[in-house]
Amino acid sequence: MISVFLLFLVARVSARYTADWTSLDARPLPSWFDEAKVGIFVHWGVFSVPGFGSEWFWWHWQGQQPPDPKCVAYMAENYPPGFSYPEFVNGFHAQFFNPEEWADIFKASGAKYVVLTAKHHEGFTNWESPNSWNWNSVDAGPKRDLVGDLGEAVRNRSLHYGLYNSLYEWFHPLYLDDKKNGFKTQEFVKLKLLPELYNMVVRYRPEVIWSDGDWEAPDTYWNSTEFLAWLYNDSPVKDTVVTNDRWGAGCACKHGGYYNCEDKYTPGQLPSHKWEKCTSVDTLSWGYRRNMRLQELMDLPAIIKDLVSTVALGGNYLLNVGPTADGTIPTVFEERLRGVGAWLEINGEAIFASKPWRVQMENATVPVWYTSKGDTIYAVMTAKPPGTILQLQTPKTSASTKVILLGSQSPLPWSPLYPNGGLTVLLPELPRLPGHVWTLKLESVH
Structure with missing residues (x-):
């Protein structure tokens, strides 16, 4: 000793x-x-x-x-x-x-x-x-x-x-x-x-x-x-x-x-x-x-x-x-x-204590920036989508994937975009936020 x-x-x-x-x-x-x-x-x-x-x-x-x-x-x-x-x-x-x-x-x-x-x-x-x-x-x-x-x-x-x-x-x-x-x-x-x-x-x-x-x-x-x-x-x-x-x-x-x-x-x-x-x-x-x-x-x-x-x-x-x-x-x-x-x-x-994700940004429906914490990623929309549908090309989902709009508690409906990845999210009426920037929390994705 x-x-x-x-x-x-x-x-x-x-x-x-x-x-x-x-x-x-x-x-x-x-x-x-x-x-x-x-x-x-x-x-x-x-x-x-x-x-x-x-x-x-x-x-x-x-x-x-x-x-x-x-x-x-x-x-x-x-x-x-x-x-x-x-x-x-x-x-x-x-x-x-x-x-x-x-x-x-x-x-x-x-x-x-x-x-x-x-x-x-x-x-x-x-x-x-x-x-x-x-x-x-x-x-x-x-x-x-x-x-x-x-x-x-x-x-x-x-x-x-x-x-x-x-x-x-x-x-x-x-x-x-x-x-x-x-x-x-x-x-x-x-x-x-x-x-x-x-x-x-x-x-x-x-x-x-x-x-x-x-x-x-x-x-x-x-x-x-x-x-x-x-x-x-x-x-x-x-x-x-x-x-x-x-x-x-x-x-x-x-x-x-x-x-x-x-x-x-x-x-x-x-x-x-x-x-x-x-x-x-x-x-x-x-x-x-x-x-x-x-x-x-x-x-x-x-x-x-x-x-x-x-x-x-x-x-x-x-x-x-x-x-x-x-x-x-x-x-x-x-x-x-x-x-x-x-x-x-x-x-x-x-934002706080987050890490960069494997992909930092995509521009499908609207510009989206990604951050991560473990198997949770955050998709930050820096513009308001033109409709109620948001497509994310990059995340790979699982049966347990859950999508939540920060500031709200209810999970959002989603479906796979491709057989091997991506998802389509049905958005609610987006609340007025400072800066007009919204965040989706995606659990159990990679």
Whole structure:
């Protein structure tokens, strides 16, 4: 018995991850993430104050060459000459920020995790980072720990909490020096990035680290593998944390935990690796825009269809909203989130903890996406059939097959379509559902 225990201890000690991609990529993804399926992304920062163009406003105004003329004109028309971007922090009051209300909305959306921007490319941290003196939400602007306050409210509702962190900062002097040196020096990484990341993880224990801003330099510059080895071996979240794939130029879709690949990534077929689609209700921005128009927003049917196809292809769906500088979630965003939640209230059985089926989609009577749990499959109709007959080509039925419309208890009449597979279902009058998307539960099929 003692020898067995010693072998167990040796195995535990030897199962440490080394600071290389072969070892790190072999780490199993914590199961909660694949089961969660739906998350909420929140882009909030000093960029919410100008609220113009996108969260990249500072770069478009003063970074890129030539500057975006729309951003230049916006500043000329609304702010005095010589106004600097850091002065926008004085308008970042967050006076109406109520983390309990935000968390209630996120819970009502049906999402299982929330990812907040701890730091975007502008370098402003939404917490009291000791490495970002006077450019953080406690020293300036809101004078409040936004990361901590939201995290507490989110976790009190049994939601997982994650943090977005940009590796690079557009105008940080140390980063610009390293960039000028061809990234042969690492002063920014040693003195700013890594100390801040370690502190953030120990302090807030995020279960998702959503890395970004990696593309200008290789992972060896960012010391990504060393950080991830510590994260997986010794950090307070080593057993539960998940990470994405943005850890250096060329890492996307190749290395890390789950894959984002690119913003709004939509694979044409079932990927072999766990992935996540991040997308935004506002199709033109992740941060809040004062001048957004209704036609520029995803409507509820589009969001639900996007969610369904993403999950059917094995992905998670991370839906973004951009709060205002005063700390409110625009009503139109709240309406979308609550609409998703109302749909998931009825159809969530087909989404949460589901697996991709052997066939992900067919387009016979109407477009149908499939998910599965054991010998039960779910056929999600993303359009209303023209009549009361629905034909499904793919499922193979048995004598014990049962078909149920989610939201209803009574089994539906069905008959075989072919001798070796398929079925014809007699549909009832379909109820009005958010997004006009309905789900059939098919038991004892393969």
